Amino acid sequence: MAAYIIFEVEVTDPEATDEYAKLAGESLAPLQAKPIIHGGMVEVLDGDWEPKTLVMVEFESMEQARQWYKSPAYAKAKDVLIPYSNVILIEGV
Numbered sequence: 115m116a117a118y119i120i121f122e123v124e125v126t127d128p129e130a131t132d133e134y135a136k137l138a139g140e141s142l143a144p145l146q147a148k149p150i151i152h153g154g155m156v157e158v159l160d161g162d163w164e165p166k167t168l169v170m171v172e173f174e175s176m177e178q179a180r181q182w183y184k185s186p187a188y189a190k191a192k193d194v195l196i197p198y199s200n201v202i203l204i205e206g207v
Contacts, residue, residue, distance in 0.1 A: 116206035117176040121169040137191035148172040
């Protein structure tokens, strides 16, 4: 069953964002992971949530997503992103 990692990111340092995108892309390359959302306009329809930038990546399974997120290949990218983000893992249908 598909799984998704969703990142809510506040971009305050464009250079760090570029570095993250490069490192994360390299770490995702060997997988069948698929970017679904990468930035773009966000329109809040209800509630008081004010997300800055959203990114969503689809994985084959929850286990594959966890393995990628905890992998040495992703560690450097994660170190760049963590101060600026909230991250969740969610199972698809």
